Amino acid sequence: MKLVIWLAALVMILAACGAAGETAVSTPLPTATTPATTQGRGMMGMGSGMMARHNAPVPEEYAGLANPVPADEESLARGEEIYTKYCVVCHGEAGMGDGPGAANLDPQPAPIAHTSQMLGDDYLFWRISEGGAHDPFNSAMPAWQTAFDENARWDAINYIRALGSGQMMPGMGMGRMADTEAAQRAAMLDQAVSEGVLTQDEANQFDTVHALMDSLMAAGPPATGSMGQNQQQMLDDMVAAGTITQAQADAFNDIHDRLLEAGLMQ
Ligand code: HEC
Incomplete structure (x- = not known):
């Protein structure tokens, strides 16, 4: 009460x-x-706070x-x-x-x-x-x-x-979420480039791999694990499937960490 x-x-x-x-x-x-x-x-x-959050392991219980x-x-x-x-x-x-x-x-x-x-x-x-x-x-x-x-x-x-x-979307209409996210990501990457956090080439690479991940995510959420684990799993799966190269996966992680460090994403 x-x-x-x-x-x-x-x-x-x-x-x-x-x-x-x-x-x-x-x-x-x-x-x-x-x-x-x-x-x-x-x-x-x-x-670094964000990175720690992102990788926090699920407690045993x-x-x-x-x-x-x-x-x-x-x-x-x-x-x-x-x-x-x-x-x-x-x-x-x-x-x-x-x-x-x-x-x-x-x-x-x-x-x-x-x-x-x-x-x-x-x-x-x-x-x-x-x-x-x-x-x-x-x-x-x-x-x-x-x-x-x-x-x-x-x-x-x-x-x-x-x-x-996109199954439930108050006030936004079906299918809008993906567009909104892509637009937000584009704006965030523009800012990263203009602040010198990334080169334009790195921003493009990040966007490409992220879009591939989004299409994997559309298949359904993972059963367990933290974001860090699941992101790594997706990258590993894409490398194994030949969708991206190991170098692209490594670059994605590096760019991702720099964006977190710069406070540009969570
Ligand atoms: C007072 C503001 C506030 C309210 C109310 C609130 N949250 Fe949060 N929530 C946060 C903040 C800030 C974070 C990010 C920091 C963190 O992970 O602890 C967060 C993080 C989360 C996360 C972790 C997601 C991630 O990406 O790591 C989940 C899940 C979540 N909230 C669910 C909920 C749900 C469900 C409710 C309602 C029952 C709720 N929150 C109510 C502030 C709030």
Whole structure:
């Protein structure tokens, strides 16, 4: 009960931040579940924080968990309700990390519609259950294990995956997600080139390999594992299949790390 009231207050605070625009207060919200962010705001600090997050191994008590709830219409409807009530404020309506409460958070809310396509069931369930109030995350991501039961957490996972796959798309219409992502990626790469983080050639290479990965991801999300593991697995699979060369895979990882370090992507 207390938690519900607290959440309502949080949502209001965050909504207010959003409404007030850029000027609103910076993170630490005054509660145990939302710790001060310890990653520096400096570029390197932010980058290595992101890399650590990205590669965090799933703890033993969660590793290998598989979603027992089929992503049918009922589950997606329940997931949408949870998402709208608890998650939209930070992660945004389309799940791209741009909710009204996101502006002042560091680290920023993850674009979970997208990242959930590359994260295992076990990883997502762990993160939603335990939140980010600990290393290596140190984020404002709340823990939800006492707010709603396990099945509801699986419903939420079904919903965020469906958001990203284009199955569910509030206010955007079918098929728009892929376009939006490609446009965002193009803008991010332009910025990387203009800031001297990448050469134009590297940006092109990255874009090509990323587009190939997107088409692999369309086949469905991985069952387990962190993003780092699954990204490496996809690259290895593409090299094995002869879709890309080992040199392209290595270059992709190198470029990816530099983009993270520069704070240009998560
Ligand atoms: C107060 C803002 C806030 C709210 C509300 C919130 N999140 Fe998050 N969430 C974050 C931030 C910030 C991150 C990125 C840092 C991290 O991974 O801890 C994040 C990360 C995540 C991740 C990890 C994704 C990845 O790419 O690593 C998942 C999954 C997630 N949130 C799901 C949810 C779900 C589901 C809800 C609603 C039940 C929710 N979040 C509500 C702020 C929030």
